[in-house]
Amino acid sequence: MDINCDGGHMAFTAVHPERGRIDATLTDLGQGLEWKHVYRTQPRTRLTCPECGHGVHAKLSPRRMRYFAHDPGRSPHCQLSMESADHHLLKRVLAEAIRRAGWSAELEVPAPDGAWRADVMATSPAGGQRMAWEAQLSPITDDDIEMRTDRYAADQVHVCWVSSRDRVPWLCTVPAIAVTPASQPTDAEQWKVHDGLARFDYGRGGWAQVDVTLTTFVRWVLAGDLVFHTIGLRYRRIHLPGSNATMRRSASWTTPRSAEAESRHETMRQQQEAAKRAREERAREADEHRKQAERERQRREEEQRRAEAQERHRQMTIALERQRAVWEAERREQQRQQEEQALREEHARRERDRREQAAAQQWWSGVSAAQLTELLDHVAALAVSERAARALPVSGQVEREHGYGIAVHTGRLLYGVVRPCPHSLGRLPTSTRVFVRNAREKALIIAMDLVDADLVTHFNLPDHEQTALL
Structure with missing residues (x-):
């Protein structure tokens, strides 16, 4: 929904030094002025922000949308300057929908006491009714949005919150709708209300979502044809048109007729249940x-x-x-x-x-102390090349649990067993590496068919110096 403006530096209202508050979304700026009277004038017209009082100047977006941008050095605390381009666009679209409904729309209207500032304030033709329309795109808690709604209620001002985000967690907390932007963002007639409006189907005994254009929805609300209704606990699964899918909603905009139909259906259901209980x-x-x-x-x-x-x-x-x-x-x-x-x-x-x-x-019995030392040295050297750590025997003794071989470790990890007896290979843990002197000894180990040949390593050491068992 990018409108290619100045992001958080833009606004639609400004204060004219002679005419007062002007609105860029109105043809005559709301004060009988033409755009050329404030846009690129020489000398420049001194316009100020109605929120912070800092200087602003008239600008046109690449899509020829009129707005006011803050001059350099603006206050970092100005709420209007911190609003996103999407937020400003949604405010403009809401203002256009309100005006198409025959009501006047004024942007960025503050309360006399500063308790609230309406994004768009709709006023009836006779001036006796007002309704605030809030574009809410940033995250907000249920408590905060309820508190802001209560501030409007304290001044007898109705409000409807509008979001174009994919997920709107607070949709049922306050009077609100979710809208889908148009392919041409500035065309209010193409914006759709895709969540927040429903009708009650008495025959089905349930609610169904209604998809309408934003301008139609605004016209119905301002005409009093819709109310924000708290849905009964038993009816909170809303049917989605064109599918068998449903979604849960605890409140929705609807017609008074649908709200009354739900009430009648609940009365009928309770009567049926009472009759059923009596029969039972x-x-x-x-x-x-x-x-x-x-x-x-x-x-x-x-x-x-x-x-x-x-x-x-x-x-x-x-x-x-x-x-x-x-x-x-x-x-x-x-x-x-x-x-x-x-x-x-x-x-x-x-x-x-x-x-x-x-x-x-x-x-x-066929291995001398010197031959054992020689074999252990070869195993230690191999461990250094493979693991960068020497493989050392912990006890240096032949152990039954290691197949009557000598266990060698790198640190605390078992690296392998030196010369386990072929008749005791079944005592070795699975996948244990075996180190022997030469191919003859490897052949004796493999012949038992208890150790994978790939796990047996020999060092081509000769058979000689036959001595007694260590």
Whole structure:
């Protein structure tokens, strides 16, 4: 919606030194003046901002829209100078829609006591009615917008808040609408009201959103054809035309007829519910009589079933005691078998440990202290190249949990295991790296089919200096 003006430096009203307040959106500036009497005059006409009193000058946007821009050195606290170009455009469009409705529109009108400043103040032809129209594009809390609305109400001024933002969180908090800008931003007739106006469909028993032009909406409001209505709790799902989608709204602009239709529908609904409750109460009483008779019959049958059940229970107790004796014998036999199985498994485990220890002793018997040191040095050098840290053995001892190999760490992390015994590879954690002296030892490790060949690294060290187990 860019109108290519001076952003926050523009306004539509100014104070003429002789004529007083003038309005750039009016043909005669509201004071019987032509635009040429203030635009690029020589000498320049001394115009001032009605808000801060700083000097302003008449300008035209690239789209030939007339406005007033602050002179250099303006006050940083002037509210008019801080408003965005979108804000100014929406004010102008609202003023045009008000004038098309036959009312006069004055921009940037302050309250006598300064309690409020209307973006656009609409005044009826006879002058007896006023209504403020507020362009609200910046974020604002519900409390703040309610407080500002109350200030208008205190002066008997109605107000409608208008936003062109995609999301308007406070739309139902105060009288408000959401609008869609036109492709030609300055053409008020093409602006659409896409949220905030609804009608009540009595046949469907619900509200439906109404899309109209902004000028039509303004004309209806000023003519008194619309009211801001608080929607009943049961009717707050608003149907969107042309789809099955709905949205929740707690309040909306609507016609008095629609507001009355909702009230009639609620009365009808309550009457129907009251009649339904009465029918249900009568049916409940009749059902209660039937249930009472049924309960008496069931009571007698229950007494008979209880006596039969007691006899069956006595017979079942006898049978259960017999069965329990059988179960106890079976349990003791199962326990005996489990204990024997545990002993066999323990014996097998010890036998496996003994074989693994013997195999590990045989595995390590062919490596001298010098060869081990040489291998550890190669592993440390590899860790430095890979992780920039030396791989060191924590204990330096062969450990069963590491497959009777020597675990090496970089810092606190396990880097790998040096020469785990091929018969104990199953004890290594998954994906553990393995380091051996040469291809022969790697082939022995891989042949067990318990470690991925890619995880086994050898250093082509020779087999010699065969000594006793370390």
